[in-house]
Amino acid sequence: MSESDALAHYVESNRLEHFVNYELVGKSALRVQRWRDQWKLKRRKPRPDSPLSPPLQCVAYMKEIMSRHYLEGRYASGVRKVAWVTSGAPTEPLQALGYFLVYPENHAALCGVRRKAQSIAEEAEHAGWSRDICSYARTDIGAMLSGKTPAGRLPRPDMLVCCTNICQTVLHWYRVLADYFECPLVLIDTPFLYDEAHDHEVAYVKRQIEDMIHVAEEMAGTTLDQARFAEVMQNARRGAELWLEVLNRSQNRPAPMTAFDGFIHMGPIVDMRGEAVAVQYYERMLHELDARIARGIGAIKNERYRVLWDNLPIWFKIGEFSKSLGEHGVNVVASTYTYAWGELAPMIDPNNPLESMARVYLHPILNRSTGHKLEAMKKMVDEFQLDGVILHSDRSCKPYSLGQIDQRDRLSKTLGIPALLLEADHNDPRDYSNEQGANRLEAFIEMMEARG
Amino acid sequence: MSKVSSIGIDAGSTTCKLVAIDCDGAIVGSRLEPTEPRVEIQMERMLAALRDELEAGPEAPVIATGYGRKLIKEATRNVTEITCHARGVFRALGRAGTLIDIGGQDSKVIQVGDNGRPVDFMMNDKCAAGTGRFLEHTAARLGVPVDQLGGRALSARGEEAITSTCTVFAESEIISLIARGADPDSILRGLHRSLVGRVISMVRNVGIVTPLMLSGGVARNDAVRTMIAEAASEEVVLPGEPQLMGAYGAALLGGTA
Numbered sequence: 001m002s003e004s005d006a007l008a009h010y011v012e013s014n015r016l017e018h019f020v021n022y023e024l025v026g027k028s029a030l031r032v033q034r035w036r037d038q039w040k041l042k043r044r045k046p047r048p049d050s051p052l053s054p055p056l057q058c059v060a061y062m063k064e065i066m067s068r069h070y071l072e073g074r075y076a077s078g079v080r081k082v083a084w085v086t087s088g089a090p091t092e093p094l095q096a097l098g099y100f101l102v103y104p105e106n107h108a109a110l111c112g113v114r115r116k117a118q119s120i121a122e123e124a125e126h127a128g129w130s131r132d133i134c135s136y137a138r139t140d141i142g143a144m145l146s147g148k149t150p151a152g153r154l155p156r157p158d159m160l161v162c163c164t165n166i167c168q169t170v171l172h173w174y175r176v177l178a179d180y181f182e183c184p185l186v187l188i189d190t191p192f193l194y195d196e197a198h199d200h201e202v203a204y205v206k207r208q209i210e211d212m213i214h215v216a217e218e219m220a221g222t223t224l225d226q227a228r229f230a231e232v233m234q235n236a237r238r239g240a241e242l243w244l245e246v247l248n249r250s251q252n253r254p255a256p257m258t259a260f261d262g263f264i265h266m267g268p269i270v271d272m273r274g275e276a277v278a279v280q281y282y283e284r285m286l287h288e289l290d291a292r293i294a295r296g297i298g299a300i301k302n303e304r305y306r307v308l309w310d311n312l313p314i315w316f317k318i319g320e321f322s323k324s325l326g327e328h329g330v331n332v333v334a335s336t337y338t339y340a341w342g343e344l345a346p347m348i349d350p351n352n353p354l355e356s357m358a359r360v361y362l363h364p365i366l367n368r369s370t371g372h373k374l375e376a377m378k379k380m381v382d383e384f385q386l387d388g389v390i391l392h393s394d395r396s397c398k399p400y401s402l403g404q405i406d407q408r409d410r411l412s413k414t415l416g417i418p419a420l421l422l423e424a425d426h427n428d429p430r431d432y433s434n435e436q437g438a439n440r441l442e443a444f445i446e447m448m449e450a451r452g
Numbered sequence: 453m454s455k456v457s458s459i460g461i462d463a464g465s466t467t468c469k470l471v472a473i474d475c476d477g478a479i480v481g482s483r484l485e486p487t488e489p490r491v492e493i494q495m496e497r498m499l500a501a502l503r504d505e506l507e508a509g510p511e512a513p514v515i516a517t518g519y520g521r522k523l524i525k526e527a528t529r530n531v532t533e534i535t536c537h538a539r540g541v542f543r544a545l546g547r548a549g550t551l552i553d554i555g556g557q558d559s560k561v562i563q564v565g566d567n568g569r570p571v572d573f574m575m576n577d578k579c580a581a582g583t584g585r586f587l588e589h590t591a592a593r594l595g596v597p598v599d600q601l602g603g604r605a606l607s608a609r610g611e612e613a614i615t616s617t618c619t620v621f622a623e624s625e626i627i628s629l630i631a632r633g634a635d636p637d638s639i640l641r642g643l644h645r646s647l648v649g650r651v652i653s654m655v656r657n658v659g660i661v662t663p664l665m666l667s668g669g670v671a672r673n674d675a676v677r678t679m680i681a682e683a684a685s686e687e688v689v690l691p692g693e694p695q696l697m698g699a700y701g702a703a704l705l706g707g708t709a
Binding site: 439446 | 532569
């Protein structure tokens with residue numbers, strides 16, 4: 001190949017764009033942006049009227065690393081192999097193989113937080129997708145069809161990995177993606193656990209992970225480097241341990257962060273578990289939380305009641321809920337959702353990577369019985385010393401919402417604490433009635449007040 | 453000095469209610485009007501009229517409840533209808549139990565504790581099925597005044613099943629039933645059955661602690677009361693002024709009684 005051909009190939013393959021826009025300019029610009037954010041956070045004037053303490057300083061870093069991730073995504077096609085994966089997919093081998101990972105669920109949540117989800121989901125609805133389908137799926141399919149996204153651009157996938165440990169919708173959703181993008185789809189089928197996983201179930205999932213590695217190696221034209229894989233596994237374990245520690249810091253009174261902070265700060269553990277950057281980020285966050293605890297600073301200035309949140313957040317209401325609950329002295333200190341990315345940390349064994357991955361990816365809360373979730377919630381009520389539970393009955397997430405009526409009933413009857421079933425949707429504002437929702441939340445707070 | 457110790461306002465979606473109580477917690481005056489679009493202006497006027505009638509000054513606390521509660525400028529505090537209805541009915545009937553409050557926009561089942569405070573509650577979800585508005589809309593379609601609904605439903609010879617719980621779709625169902633020559637009273641009976649079915653599923657969810665108590669505007673409807681008693685196999689007791697219980701509870705929360 002002549003020099004000019006090599007240059008042409010370089011330009012065509014997107015590498016030049018990737019180098020200039022991402023490596024050279026983008027990363028530096030985001031670093032400067034982070035400095036500005038840090039400067040602003042440091043000089044932020046106290047707001048005596050706000051029920052909330054100032055935001056955590058580390059949020060500037062999180063913004064940088066998440067923006068960097070999405071920015072790289074814009075230019076990743078042709079430079080790195082790209083895999084689109086479900087939030088509970090066994091991604092560690094893909095990372096070790098150098099894949100750039102896109103999490104459509106995280107992207108849909110981003111659209112939700114930015115209040116773009118409805119208009120993007122409508123693109124899918126106009127194309128015939130039913131409103132009864134999960135709003136994450138509708139948001140991502142809408143983005144895929146229309147190109148609308150607050151992330152700028154998502155790279156086209158070279159392969160798809162769909163793991164059924166979170167729901168069965170992903171099975172159908174990823175088939176649609178495979179058809180649209182004409183790329184291979186690897187399915188990891190995780191049997192539902194009524195109790196603990198049996199050995200044959202672990203063996204079954206392990207075999208599928210091995211198959212995924214073969215497909216990924218073939219697509220990438222390389223083989224899995226065991227040393228690099230071990231490093232990713234170490235990071236995955238350490239990142240999950242740190243995330244769990246971060247969440248458990250809210251067992252302190254007052255809690256240094258809210259579950260709403262957790263919903264925002266979980267970005268790196270979802271999108272970058274296995275990467276050193278996630279480990280560094282949560283080390284930083286833990287350090288800041290410890291400093292808050294040492295000084296007795298709570299996320300809510302006047303923490304009167306401590307509450308558990310069950311199910312996904314209502315992404316388009318995070319800020320509003322955080323403020324309105326804060327005004328009543330209510331701190332949502334824990335959530336089953338954020339916990340899902342930390343509670344399995346002890347199961348991750350870098351010395352036995354494939355088998356431990358099979359175990360970990362079989363045991364997410366959504367792949368286990370409703371009785372298990374009830375017990376997990378009771379444990380959290382005890383460990384976090386909670387005064388009430390809000391169960392978000394999420395129209396889109398049927399597996400998470402199944403059993404909530406009984407769970408609510410048992411929590412309120414056996415523990416004697418108020419428990420509220422709040423009807424909404426994680427991404428679609430059309431499925432939440434503002435007045436009715438606010439009224440229920442206020443009545444729930446009055447019930448906690450009545451208990452003293 | 454005025455005998456008024458506290459005033460409760462219930463700015464509901466269908467009607468606005470005002471109750472004034474004395475220091476013993478007895479009702480000394482009340483007002484009830486259909487809700488107007490500018491509820492804050494309406495309330496100011498109603499409050500002034502009640503104060504004039506009772507020769508009360510502005511010193512008595514005003515507690516607001518209902519969907520329009522946050523619009524009441526004179527309110528010293530605002531509290532949800534759940535807490536207010538529980539308190540009002542507890543005081544009026546003197547006992548704890550399971551309270552069903554069917555209002556214009558929502559229906560609630562409240563477990564009232566021994567101290568008159570709500571222990572647990574459940575409300576209709578994101579649609580108006582199972583609320584007063586459901587009956588109001590469908591009654592209008594049949595041309596029957598709201599206060600005759602219950603009596604006519606109870607005296608019907610038959611019962612037409614209404615399968616749609618959606619207020620709007622139920623209306624279409626009624627149109628086709630009328631077109632087929634169905635007896636309007638039998639349609640009314642079916643409508644009541646449908647509403648009670650929704651309410652009873654909430655009651656079963658919260659659980660029945662006897663007695664079953666009923667408040668809110670729809671409590672004045674005999675058919676609803678009778679059908680709830682039948683469906684739950686329990687006696688249903690009513691306070692003297694079921695529609696005023698939200699405002700009464702609010703007044704009690706403001707007073708010392």
